[in-house]
Amino acid sequence: xxxxxxxxxxxxxxxxxxxxxxxxxxxxxxxxxxxxxxxxxxxxxxxxxxxxxxxxxxxxxxxxxxxxxxxxxxxxxxxxxxxxxxxxxxxxxxxxxxxxxxxxxxxxxxxxxxxxxxxxxxxxxxxxxxxxxxxxxxxxxxxxxxxxxxxxxxxxxxxxxxxxxxxxxxxxxxxxxxxxxxxxxxxxxxxxxxxxxxxxxxxxxxxxxxxxxxxxxxxxxxxxxxxxxxxxxxxxxxxxxxxxxxxxxxxxxxxxxxxxxxxxxxxxxxxxxxxxxxxxxxxxxxxxxxxxxxxxxxxxxxxxxxxxxxxxxxxxxxxxxxxxxxxxxxxxxxxxxxxxxxxxxxxxxxxxxxxxxxxxxxxxxxxxxxxxxxxxxxxxxxxxxxxxxxxxxxxxxxxxxxxxxxxxxxxxxxxxxxxxxxxxxxxxxxxxxxxxxxxxxxxxxxxxxxxxxxxxxxxxxxxxxxxxxxxxxxxxxxxxxxxxxxxxxxxxxxxxx
Amino acid sequence: xxxxxxxxxxxxxxxxxxxxxxxxxxxxxxxxxxxxxxxxxxxxxxxxxxxxxxxxxxxxxxxxxxxxxxxxxxxxxxxxxxxxxxxxxxxxxxxxxxxxxxxxxxxxxxxxxxxxxxxxxxxxxxxxxxxxxxxxxxxxxxxxxxxxxxxxxxxxxxxxxxxxxxxxxxxxxxxxxxxxxxxxxxxxxxxxxxxxxxxxxxxxxxxxxxxxx
Amino acid sequence: xxxxxxxxxxxxxxxxxxxxxxxxxxxxxxxxxxxxxxxxxxxxxxxxxxxxxxxxxxxxxxxxxxxxxxxxxxxxxxxxxxxxxxxxxxxxxxxxxxxxxxxxxxxxxxxxxxxxxxxxxxxxxxxxxxxxxxxxxxxxxxxxxxxxxxxxxxxxxxxxxxxxxxxxxxxxxxxxxxxxxxxxxxxxxxxxxxxxxxxxxxxxxxxxxxxxxxxxxxxxxxxxxxxxxxxxxxxxxxxxxxxxxxxxxxxxxxxxxxx
Numbered sequence: 001x002x003x004x005x006x007x008x009x010x011x012x013x014x015x016x017x018x019x020x021x022x023x024x025x026x027x028x029x030x031x032x033x034x035x036x037x038x039x040x041x042x043x044x045x046x047x048x049x050x051x052x053x054x055x056x057x058x059x060x061x062x063x064x065x066x067x068x069x070x071x072x073x074x075x076x077x078x079x080x081x082x083x084x085x086x087x088x089x090x091x092x093x094x095x096x097x098x099x100x101x102x103x104x105x106x107x108x109x110x111x112x113x114x115x116x117x118x119x120x121x122x123x124x125x126x127x128x129x130x131x132x133x134x135x136x137x138x139x140x141x142x143x144x145x146x147x148x149x150x151x152x153x154x155x156x157x158x159x160x161x162x163x164x165x166x167x168x169x170x171x172x173x174x175x176x177x178x179x180x181x182x183x184x185x186x187x188x189x190x191x192x193x194x195x196x197x198x199x200x201x202x203x204x205x206x207x208x209x210x211x212x213x214x215x216x217x218x219x220x221x222x223x224x225x226x227x228x229x230x231x232x233x234x235x236x237x238x239x240x241x242x243x244x245x246x247x248x249x250x251x252x253x254x255x256x257x258x259x260x261x262x263x264x265x266x267x268x269x270x271x272x273x274x275x276x277x278x279x280x281x282x283x284x285x286x287x288x289x290x291x292x293x294x295x296x297x298x299x300x301x302x303x304x305x306x307x308x309x310x311x312x313x314x315x316x317x318x319x320x321x322x323x324x325x326x327x328x329x330x331x332x333x334x335x336x337x338x339x340x341x342x343x344x345x346x347x348x349x350x351x352x353x354x355x356x357x358x359x360x361x362x363x364x365x366x367x368x369x370x371x372x373x374x375x376x377x378x379x380x381x382x383x384x385x386x387x388x389x390x391x392x393x394x395x396x397x398x399x400x401x402x403x404x405x406x407x408x409x410x411x412x413x414x415x416x417x418x419x420x421x422x423x424x425x426x427x428x429x430x431x432x433x434x435x436x437x438x439x440x441x442x443x444x445x446x447x448x449x450x451x452x453x454x455x456x457x458x459x460x461x462x463x464x465x466x467x468x469x470x471x472x473x474x475x476x477x478x479x480x481x482x483x484x485x486x487x488x489x490x491x492x493x494x495x496x497x
Numbered sequence: 498x499x500x501x502x503x504x505x506x507x508x509x510x511x512x513x514x515x516x517x518x519x520x521x522x523x524x525x526x527x528x529x530x531x532x533x534x535x536x537x538x539x540x541x542x543x544x545x546x547x548x549x550x551x552x553x554x555x556x557x558x559x560x561x562x563x564x565x566x567x568x569x570x571x572x573x574x575x576x577x578x579x580x581x582x583x584x585x586x587x588x589x590x591x592x593x594x595x596x597x598x599x600x601x602x603x604x605x606x607x608x609x610x611x612x613x614x615x616x617x618x619x620x621x622x623x624x625x626x627x628x629x630x631x632x633x634x635x636x637x638x639x640x641x642x643x644x645x646x647x648x649x650x651x652x653x654x655x656x657x658x659x660x661x662x663x664x665x666x667x668x669x670x671x672x673x674x675x676x677x678x679x680x681x682x683x684x685x686x687x688x689x690x691x692x693x694x695x696x697x698x699x700x701x702x703x704x705x706x707x708x709x710x
Numbered sequence: 711x712x713x714x715x716x717x718x719x720x721x722x723x724x725x726x727x728x729x730x731x732x733x734x735x736x737x738x739x740x741x742x743x744x745x746x747x748x749x750x751x752x753x754x755x756x757x758x759x760x761x762x763x764x765x766x767x768x769x770x771x772x773x774x775x776x777x778x779x780x781x782x783x784x785x786x787x788x789x790x791x792x793x794x795x796x797x798x799x800x801x802x803x804x805x806x807x808x809x810x811x812x813x814x815x816x817x818x819x820x821x822x823x824x825x826x827x828x829x830x831x832x833x834x835x836x837x838x839x840x841x842x843x844x845x846x847x848x849x850x851x852x853x854x855x856x857x858x859x860x861x862x863x864x865x866x867x868x869x870x871x872x873x874x875x876x877x878x879x880x881x882x883x884x885x886x887x888x889x890x891x892x893x894x895x896x897x898x899x900x901x902x903x904x905x906x907x908x909x910x911x912x913x914x915x916x917x918x919x920x921x922x923x924x925x926x927x928x929x930x931x932x933x934x935x936x937x938x939x940x941x942x943x944x945x946x947x948x949x950x951x952x953x954x955x956x957x958x959x960x961x962x963x964x965x966x967x968x969x
Contacts, residue, residue: 273910280917308933312913323902330898338549338578339640343599346569428898429782433774436905443766445746491565495549 011109024117026068031058031125041145042138049138050130052158053148058122060147060165060224066204069169070223073111074197077177080106081184081193096256100181107177111170134158150226154235164235165225171242172222176200178249185256216379232378240378244371266327270320274369277313278376287390290377295388295399297373300458302466306444314442314455319435321365322414325358326435329419330428338495347490355415362411366404394462402459402468409475410457414438416482423489453478498561500525500648500679501546501571503705506555508541515541517703518555528670528680530690532708533700539683542700543578543650546681547571575646577637577654585626589636590619596640603644611643614669616662630657638666642673649673651682655689667693715800715808723780723812735775735820739767740828754847757865760832761855761932768824769930773904776884779820780813784888785897802964806892813888814881821880826873833865856931859939875942879929882949883908889956893963907952911945925949 034057042049058064080103093099130136135158139148151161179200184193204219211218214231221228221238228238281297300314301307332354344350388394417438421431441447442455450456456471501523508516515538523529531539544550545557548564548571557564559571583592593608609619615635625636634657641649649670655663670680670693684690690697697708740763747762768775836842857875860868883904890900908925915924927934928942 273913276914276917309916312909312916315909316913323906326898326902330896335584338544338547338576339596339637340599341549342547342570342574342576343596344570345572429901432898432902432905433778436771436774440767440770445750491569492551494551495544 011113020113020117023072023114024121027058027064027118027121028125030061030064030068031121034058034061034064035125038146045138045141045143045145047138047141048130048136049146049148050136051126051132052134052162053136053139053146054126054129055122055162056147056151056158056165056226058125059118059162060226062208062220062224062227065169065223066208066220069114070173070204071201072114073107073173074176074180074201076110077103077107077173077180078190078193078197080110081181082190096185097253100178100185100253100256103181104174104177108170108174111173115166115170132158144230147224147226150230151235154229161225161235164239168225168228168238168242169223171239171246175242175245175249178246178253182249182252182256234378237378240375244375247371266324270324273316273320274372275376277316278369278373280309281313281373282376282379287388289385289387289389290374291386291388291396291399292390293377294370294373295390295394295459295462297377298403298457298459300455300460301442301444302455302458302460302464303444303447303450304464305460306442310458310460311442314458315439317369318411318414318457319439321362321411322418322435323432325415326418326422326428326431328358329354329422329431333422333426333428341495347495348487351419351486351490355419358415359408359412362415363408366407366411370403391463398462398468399459402457402462402471406468406471406475407457409472409479410453410455413453413475413478413482416479416486420482420486420489423486450474499523500560501681502556502558503545503552504556504558506545506552506557508538508545508550508552510538510541510550514703516545516552516705519703519705521698521705523679523681525679526674526677527695528674528682528693530694530697531681531683531700531705532687532690532697537700538703539700540579540652542705543576543652543681543683547574547576547578547650549578571648573647574650575641575644575648576650576652577641578650578652583625583633583636586624588622589617589625589628589632589639590621592625592636593640593643597643600644608639608643611639615639615642616665631659631662634658635662642669647678649678649680649682651680653683653685655684655686663689711800712804712808712811715804716811719808719812723783723816732779732816732820735778736823736827739771739775740764740824740831743767744828748842753842753844754850754852755844756833756837757858759836759842760829760869763828763832764825764930765932769926772821772880772926772929773883773887773908775824776817776821776880777887777901777904779817779884781884781888781891781901784809784891785901788891788895788897803961806960806964809892810885810888813884817884818877818881821884822873822877824880825876826869829869829873833869854936855934856928856937856939856942858936876929879946879949882946882953886949886953886956889953889960893956893960915945 035054038049038053038057042053093102134156135148135152139146139152139158141149143149148158148161151158151165155161155164180193180197183196184190187193200219204223207215207218208220213227216231218227218231221231222242225235225238229235232238278297281299282293286292286296297313298317299305299307299310300318301311341347341350344353386396388396388399414435418428418431418435421434422428425431438452438454440454441452442458446452447454450461450466450471451474453475456475461468461471499522501521503519503521506516506519506521508514531542533539541550545552546559548557548569551565562568562571564571584595587595589612590605590608593612594605597603597608612619615638617632617635617639625633628636634654638651638654641651654666658666667689670682673680674695680693682689682693698705699708700706743763743766746766747759751762753759753762857868857872860871863871886907887901887904890903891897894900911925912927915921921927921934922937922941923944925945927937928945931937931942
């Protein structure tokens with residue numbers, strides 16, 4: 001309790017610090033000029049504006065954010081890092097990872113204060129404007145004279161738009177902070193971090209001034225919601241990019257303390273291939289919405305529809321991950337001996353220890369695959385409307401069910417399949433041959449009844465008359481059969497390594 | 498009730514008859530020696546006792562539980578079977594740690610203590626693939642005893658060891674016996690058998706025959 | 711010494727069991743493919759049957775088939791510590807070279823037969839059996855494929871030349887597999903790399919829109935329209951380059967690897 005009270009006390013002390021008063025003054029002065037421009041535009045168009053137009057102007061003005069807000073946050077980020085990077089602090093935090101997150105928390109604290117001050121000044125500046133009543137007539141004008149005129153096309157609620165804009169700004173600034181913090185942990189050089197911070201600011205300005213407004217590399221799209229909405233034709237594109245970066249940065253931060261000596265190229269190569277496979281699926285314009293493209297990315301093949309390129313993509317996306325599993329399995333089987341087994345007390349226990357971890361990773365892989373696909377799709381101007389336009393009978397629920405549930409069951413079967421063959425033949429390569437033979441059954445005419453568990457998670461089955469629930473039952477039964485057979489083999493077979 | 502009981506056990510392995518109707522009882526707290534010519538089935542016997550192989554006929558019972566029925570592998574057994582097994586790309590300590598983590602019963606200090614006990618340096622950064630045969634053998638002994646396993650099944654534990662190491666391991670096994678542990682071992686060196694074993698059995702014509710000491 | 715060792719290797723490898731495996735590799739897939747395609751497809755020419763027999767299974771599994779011919783037996787020599795006992799009897803380079811030669815000859819023959827046997831069946835045996843029904847074209851265009859440019863030399867020369875081409879490619883993939891097994895300590899990775907290379911080659915060329923240079927379509931060009939003959943040499947030369955690099959690498963590492 002005392003800790004919480006102290007934290008609030010620190011917060012209020014910070015809020016009342018002189019620097020924030022100065023911050024508020026600068027915004028007030030700039031805001032006065034911006035307000036005047038808004039009123040001029042309103043009178044020229046003879047359309048009434050309201051407080052939302054002004055608030056969105058004060059919070060979303062590109063010049064204010066690029067030339068004032070961003071440098072302030074960059075400065076704040078660096079000063080927090082410099083003050084907190086002390087061995088007495090580090091030893092108590094216990095790891096560089098904790099230090100990075102602790103500085104991030106402090107930055108978000110500062111950001112909250114700045115938003116409070118910013119909001120207070122903006123409210124003061126909007127005194128006299130017509131009250132809040134949704135989007136104003138001025139904002140409904142089909143032009144780009146104000147931030148609200150862009151935002152109202154994508155979102156019905158001005159308050160939600162404001163909240164989302166602030167959230168995007170905070171996420172982006174947090175990403176920038178993580179980048180700087182990682183660099184500082186790696187090199188422990190203030191000069192490098194300051195250089196990168198300045199570079200980011202300069203890049204922001206240059207990308208705004210010189211790059212086309214529709215360029216993906218314009219930093220404004222990721223700091224300011226209306227800019228991102230105009231770029232991606234939806235409000236989520238910017239979020240997708242920023243959150244994608246954040247996930248990557250968090251992954252890097254979590255590995256900061258690890259003594260990783262050897263760079264594992266096979267995972268990088270696999271990720272590159274996955275991105276290539278997804279990107280090739282994105283290049284074909286097959287529908288209007290993001291979900292049409294998502295479906296096509298994972299189309300694979302069914303007995304009625306087969307495309308060689310989609311088949312190759314399926315190989316990369318699904319059999320590729322099984323290849324990684326086989327690499328791991330080969331190590332596990334070659335190192336497993338009597339000594340390991342006798343400690344597990346039973347082969348089934350050893351198998352379960354390996355299998356359940358593998359299946360957890362498979363689940364995470366499917367989830368990451370879906371996120372990555374959506375991330376790549378958000379780069380193109382597809383609509384995020386929640387329907388599948390190429391076949392109206394297919395709902396999003398069907399699609400996600402088929403992708404996750406049937407996808408998980410199918411990959412689970414592949415894992416059991418390769419394990420069985422490797423175990424019985426004592427040679428992992430034969431499981432690779434087996435998998436290649438199993439993939440034959442994705443060719444048309446070879447799996448007419450849809451009972452061979454090969455490629456049944458292809459999205460092509462959504463576009464045929466096949467029931468996805470029947471596919472679930474088929475895959476489930478194959479999984480059960482495989483496990484039962486495996487347990488039987490474990491219980492009956494002599495072990496001879 | 499004997500600690501380990503082979504009841505009318507018969508086994509053919511890779512096309513050859515190894516055992517026919519073998520009855521063998523192991524009491525706790527003793528050291529048993531198993532001798533026999535090459536290929537007579539010493540390793541097969543140990544694999545049967547550990548549950549890696551099933552008898553074609555008969556039963557293997559450990560502490561009242563039949564292997565393959567109530568459980569697959571007996572509890573609290575430390576084993577050395579066939580060639581020493583290891584993860585080539587890791588150090589000796591890392592190898593033992595990987596095994597110890599499975600049951601998570603012992604600390605790193607215990608692992609290091611055990612390594613020193615058998616004559617290995619736990620701080621050595623050399624990978625096991627570069628170990629000599631004797632060092633690999635010591636590592637195998639270390640993994641068999643590090644969790645204070647109460648029953649030790651040791652197939653040729655003195656293989657490739659120098660004279661001092663042999664004496665060291667003999668003393669260790671005597672100490673374990675005094676603590677009440679049960680040890681089954683094989684060796685081609687008659688002196689090991691004479692010096693250590695309370696009871697000696699020879700594999701002869703598919704049977705186990707007790708040898709008078 | 712090399713000649714003698716090659717003879718020894720041939721004697722060692724020619725067992726009944728191995729001959730059955732090779733026969734299976736040559737016959738099983740084309741037979742299965744024939745059972746699937748004999749009905750339900752429209753054939754205008756005898757050659758169309760041969761082209762369809764070489765679709766689906768054989769093109770997909772080609773590098774795996776090649777690796778199964780001979781390379782797959784080498785890991786057991788490595789695993790069971792056989793190599794050190796060999797090198798005191800014969801220089802390691804001679805021993806490995808003999809294996810590579812035997813592997814090349816056998817894989818070439820198997821790859822040749824995988825294509826030539828179906829060719830002989832389609833062109834010279836099936837007409838007497840009359841299993842497959844042929845239709846008149848009725849003005850429909852016949853889809854010509856790459857290598858049919860060689861038909862001007864005659865049907866049999868076309869079959870032989872095309873089979874030689876497949877044999878050559880098969881030999882290269884098998885050599886790649888064996889070289890990798892000799893270089894790497896992980897047989898699974900080594901034996902799977904030729905297939906991964908082949909698949910990724912197909913994937914990347916397809917994604918970038920250069921189907922005519924994909925490994926599959928330059929060895930089994932029956933799913934794309936006829937391309938100029940020079941296109942088939944592009945991936946082949948790249949494959950030769952990769953194999954040469956592996957050979958040089960093996961030569962450098964030979965003794966260090968087996969110390």
